[in-house]
Every structure is written in structure tokens, then in C-alpha cells.
Amino acid sequence: MARRWLGAASPFLVVATLLLAWDGATRFGLADPRYLSRPWVVAALIWEWTRSGYILPHVAATFVEVGLGYVCGTVAGMAVAFLFFFRPRLAELCDPLVVLLNAAPRAILAPFAVLMFGIDLASKVMLVTLVVFTITLLSLSAGLKEVDRTIVDNARVMGAGTSDLTRHVYLPAALVWVVSAMRISIGQAFTAAIVCELLGATKGLGWIVAAGQSAVKPDWIMAGLFFAAVIVVLIDVAILAPLERRGSHWRVF
Amino acid sequence: MSDTLIALRDVARRYPAQGGRPTFTAVQDITLDIAEGSFVAVVGPSGCGKSTLLNMIAGLDAPSEGRITVAREIVAGRLRDDVGYLFQKDALLPWKTVQANVELPLVFRRMPGDHGRIAREWLARVGLAGFEGNFPHQLSGGMRKRVALAATFVYGPRILLMDEPFSALDVQTRNMMENELLDLWQQNNKTVVFVTHDLEEAIALADHVVVLTANPGRVKKQFRVTLDRPRNVNDIRFDDRFRDLHAEIWEALREEVARSYALQRQLVHG
Ligand SMILES: Nc1ncnc2c1ncn2[C@@H]1O[C@H](COP(=O)(O)OP(=O)(O)O)[C@@H](O)[C@H]1O
Ligand SMILES: [Mg+2]
Numbered sequence: 458m459a460r461r462w463l464g465a466a467s468p469f470l471v472v473a474t475l476l477l478a479w480d481g482a483t484r485f486g487l488a489d490p491r492y493l494s495r496p497w498v499v500a501a502l503i504w505e506w507t508r509s510g511y512i513l514p515h516v517a518a519t520f521v522e523v524g525l526g527y528v529c530g531t532v533a534g535m536a537v538a539f540l541f542f543f544r545p546r547l548a549e550l551c552d553p554l555v556v557l558l559n560a561a562p563r564a565i566l567a568p569f570a571v572l573m574f575g576i577d578l579a580s581k582v583m584l585v586t587l588v589v590f591t592i593t594l595l596s597l598s599a600g601l602k603e604v605d606r607t608i609v610d611n612a613r614v615m616g617a618g619t620s621d622l623t624r625h626v627y628l629p630a631a632l633v634w635v636v637s638a639m640r641i642s643i644g645q646a647f648t649a650a651i652v653c654e655l656l657g658a659t660k661g662l663g664w665i666v667a668a669g670q671s672a673v674k675p676d677w678i679m680a681g682l683f684f685a686a687v688i689v690v691l692i693d694v695a696i697l698a699p700l701e702r703r704g705s706h707w708r709v710f
Numbered sequence: 711m712s713d714t715l716i717a718l719r720d721v722a723r724r725y726p727a728q729g730g731r732p733t734f735t736a737v738q739d740i741t742l743d744i745a746e747g748s749f750v751a752v753v754g755p756s757g758c759g760k761s762t763l764l765n766m767i768a769g770l771d772a773p774s775e776g777r778i779t780v781a782r783e784i785v786a787g788r789l790r791d792d793v794g795y796l797f798q799k800d801a802l803l804p805w806k807t808v809q810a811n812v813e814l815p816l817v818f819r820r821m822p823g824d825h826g827r828i829a830r831e832w833l834a835r836v837g838l839a840g841f842e843g844n845f846p847h848q849l850s851g852g853m854r855k856r857v858a859l860a861a862t863f864v865y866g867p868r869i870l871l872m873d874e875p876f877s878a879l880d881v882q883t884r885n886m887m888e889n890e891l892l893d894l895w896q897q898n899n900k901t902v903v904f905v906t907h908d909l910e911e912a913i914a915l916a917d918h919v920v921v922l923t924a925n926p927g928r929v930k931k932q933f934r935v936t937l938d939r940p941r942n943v944n945d946i947r948f949d950d951r952f953r954d955l956h957a958e959i960w961e962a963l964r965e966e967v968a969r970s971y972a973l974q975r976q977l978v979h980g
Binding site: 613618626 | 793795817
């Protein structure tokens with residue numbers, strides 16, 4: 458019983474310990490509060506921004522960038538994964554490019570995105586799209602190869618052509634992989650958008666963080682990151698995790 | 711009625727050498743005539759190429775040598791639309807309901823008529839009325855096989871290929887399904903090629919039993935089964951003629967099973 462309680466409470470205990478350590482460190486001169494701020498200062502700022510609604514347009518800006526890029530990247534990744542699957546020669550030809558896309562630290566493309574597409578919406582959407590596209594493409598390509606051979610053969614014997622197979626066999630089987638790719642990429646999508654905002658933006662959570670840095674206001678940085686993290690967790694818990702459970706209800710191994 | 715529907719001439723299937731392994735011959739020198747409307751059982755030790763043979767007849771795979779014709783048309787890795795195939799493994803779409811699974815071939819073939827009604831009728835005939843809305847994983851193995859059977863019969867294929875379809879079922883369910891299969895076969899005048907490693911099952915169901923050799927699979931011997939029809943697979947095992955036939959065919963099969971076992975031991979122990 459005590460163990461169960463401890464288990465349920467442990468995440469909160471960890472957070473509380475970290476906050477205490479942070480507070481203690483700034484209090485006893487181990488860290489400089491000018492650069493690290495203090496828990497209650499950040500908490501007050503978060504409350505103030507929430508109460509006044511100051512943070513809302515910034516959250517909305519980042520949210521729109523991520524949302525657009527997320528949808529574009531998922532759709533494009535699915536389309537290309539299917540194209541590669543049905544045209545293996547093309548896939549072979551493009552393989553080095555895919556490897557490069559996957560291995561390269563994609564955040565370094567942020568400066569190019571800002572240079573090419575400006576400091577408005579477009580550059581962020583482009584980078585988020587690229588990140589989500591890559592993850593979806595890789596995850597779905599691997600997934601499509603694992604679709605049960607017998608199921609495909611059976612459908613073909615029953616008269617399924619390529620478009621029937623795509624619609625009734627590959628797409629439903631792929632959905633599980635797409636959703637799991639979405640769960641993996643949501644955090645990276647926010648990272649991409651925020652990094653892009655750091656480099657050039659007029660609003661957004663990344664802009665808040667950048668503003669906090671240039672004005673040496675660490676509480677701004679912390680509060681900005683707090684909102685980003687909360688949104689990612691909320692999206693995962695409220696949308697993606699239930700979606701994954703729902704989509705794989707028939708998967709009983 | 712006794713026209714040859716499926717003809718195999720000197721058919722071989724070889725898998726090319728790969729990674730140090732030499733060319734592997736799964737089956738060779740297979741010459742076989744299967745009459746329209748007949749029920750042919752193919753028996754042989756596991757790994758002798760029974761599934762390979764069915765895949766080639768279905769057009770899912772192509773022979774490396776020789777020729778397969780169905781209704782005088784050459785099959786070479788091209789799927790025909792009058793063939794049904796019941797796989798050993800479960801092949802239902804797990805994300806579709808039982809009803810949708812049975813309707814699917816009608817959708818794929820753009821067949822006219824009320825798909826929902828036709829599918830429900832077939833589900834009722836295999837004893838699954840009331841389970842239309844279930845998903846495959848909610849059914850037992852025997853029920854899933856019935857769904858697969860309904861999904862195969864629903865589009866009326868002329869030829870039925872069956873790859874150890876009942877091997878995963880318990881004995882009672884299995885005997886029930888064997889009887890049902892015989893009923894369906896007699897009512898619908900199909901040509902059945904039934905692969906099994908179970909000799910009793912082969913004799914109980916078929917008109918002809920083809921015994922294959924251990925790897926590489928060749929036709930070792932063919933037997934006619936002249937037991938009366940309609941048959942009941944539960945009773946027929948006690949028929950004297952059944953026992954004689956079983957003894958005779960087992961004589962041919964035993965050697966191959968032993969050879970196959972020795973081959974596998976060789977593979978394992980180098
Ligand atoms: N794609 C493949 N590549 C290489 N060998 C294969 C392949 N498919 C089947 N085989 C081999 O061909 C032989 C016959 O297989 P199969 O037809 O499945 O046998 P059975 O159905 O009689 O058990 C087996 O030894 C198997 O390992
Ligand atoms: Mg087999």
C-alpha cells in the first residue's frame with residue numbers, strides 16, 4: 458500500500474526535489490540567481506502571464522506554426538513512404554538523401570529556413586514540416602515492410618489491385634505507425650519551431666526565450682520553456698496517446 | 711466432369727544461391743493432372759514444398775521450370791480471378807469486422823448485388839450468424855477459419871486451394887469443419903487442392919491423395935480413394951477400406967517423413 462502511494466507520488470517528489478535543489482542552490486550561493494532565476498519568481502511570472510493573457514498570442518503563434526508543419530509533414534511523409542514502397546527503384550535512388558536527412562542535425566537548417574523564408578510563419582512551418590516529414594517517412598517505411606505477407610497475398614488472391622491494397626490493407630496497417638511517428642515527432646516539431654523563432658521572430662514562445670536571453674531575464678526563458686513543455690505533454694496525453702490506443706485496439710499479440 | 715482443370719508439367723521451383731548457400735530446389739519434376747470437380751489432397755513431410763506448389767498454382771509465385779495451366783491458360787505469376795486460397799496462417803484483416811472481411815472480395819471484384827446481404831448469408835451458412843460485428847481477434851481460431859471460408863466461398867471461385875487450413879484447430883472443431891467443407895464442396899462443385907501433413911485427414915476428405923517426397927519435393931506416388939460419398943469424417947476412420955488405404959499410403963509416406971527428419975538433423979548438426 459505504502460509502496461503504491463510512493464509509486465504514484467514519485468514523479469511529483471522528483472519535481473519537488475529538483476525545485477528545492479534549484480531554490481537551495483540560488484539561496485546558498487551555489488548558483489547565481491541573476492542567471493538561473495528562482496522557482497517562485499518563475500512561478501509568479503507564469504501566473505502573471507496566464508492571468509493577464511499576455512502569453513496567449515505567443516502560445517497561439519507557436520501552436521499554429523507547429524500545427525501547420527505537423528499536418529504538412531505527416532501528409533508528405535505518408536505520401537512519399539507509399540511512393541517509395543510501391544516504387545522500390547526510386548526508393549533505392551533516394552536512399553542516400555533519406556539517410557542524410559535523418560542523420561543531419563536538422564536544427565542547423567534553421568538559419569537557412571529563416572534566410573530563405575523570412576522571419577514570419579513560413580520559415581517555421583518549413584522546418585517543422587521537414588522534421589515531421591523525416592520521422593514519418595522513416596517510421597512508415599519500416600512499418601509498411603512489416604505488413605503481414607499472408608494478409609497481402611490473401612487480399613491479392615481475393616482480387617485486390619494496388620489501390621485496393623493501399624486503401625484496405627496498407628493504410629489501416631500504416632495508421633499505427635503514423636500515430637507512433639506523430640508521438641515521436643511532436644516534441645521535435647516544437648523544438649524546430651522554437652529554434653526557428655529564436656533566430657528570428659516577432660512573436661512565439663521562442664521569441665519569449667530569445668527576449669529573455671538578450672535582456673538577461675532567466676525567468677522569461679524558464680517560463681517560456683515551461684509553456685512549451687506543458688503544451689507538448691498536454692497534446693500527447695489528451696490527443697496522441699488515446700489515438701494510439703484506439704488505432705491499435707485490434708492489435709492483440 | 712473429369713476434364714483436366716489444373717495441369718502441372720515438369721514444374722520446378724528453385725531459389726537462387728544467396729550468401730554462401732547454394733541454389734535451393736524446393737520442388738522439381740512435378741507433373742500432375744487435377745480433374746475439374748475433384749478433391750485432391752497433397753501430403754508430404756513439412757518443408758517438402760507443399761505451400762510452394764499451392765502458391766505457384768495460385769499465381770502468387772512462378773515456376774522456375776516447367777509449366778502450369780489452369781483451364782488451358784498458362785499461369786506464370788499472374789493471379790486468376792477464379793481461384794480461392796485458404797492460407798495456413800490467419801489472413802483476415804484484423805482492423806475490419808467479420809462482416810466487412812467477408813464483403814471485401816466482393817468489393818475488390820466490383821461484384822454487383824447487395825454485398826451486405828450476400829456476406830450475411832455466407833456467414834450464416836458457416837454458422838456465424840450474430841457475429842457480423844465482431845473483430846477477428848474476438849473470435850476463436852475455429853471461428854476465424856469459418857470467416858475465412860465464408861470470405862473465400864462468397865465470390866464463388868471455381869478452384870479452392872487450401873494450405874493445412876485446419877492444422878491449428880482442436881480435434882473436435884477440426885472434424886466439424888472437415889464435414890462442413892465436404893458439404894460445401896459437394897453443393898458448389900468446386901475443384902479442391904488440399905494440402906496437409908495429416909494422412910488421415912487427406913484420406914477422409916479426398917478422391918486422390920498425392921504423396922510428395924522429402925526435399926526436393928517430387929511426386930512419389932498417387933492414390934485413388936474410392937470411399938463412398940457423402941462421407942462423415944468421424945465415422946469413416948473406422949471403415950476397413952479406410953484402414954487398408956491408410957496402411958498402403960503410409961508405407962509410401964513413412965520413408966519420406968524419416969528422410970525429412972534425417973535431413974533436418976543434418977542441417978542442425980552440420
Ligand atoms: N523465399 C524462399 N527462399 C528460400 N527458400 C524458401 C523460400 N520459401 C520457401 N523456401 C524453402 O522451400 C522449401 C519448401 O517450403 P514450403 O513450400 O513452405 O514447404 P511445406 O509447405 O511443404 O512445409 C522449404 O525448405 C523452405 O525453407
Ligand atoms: Mg507449408
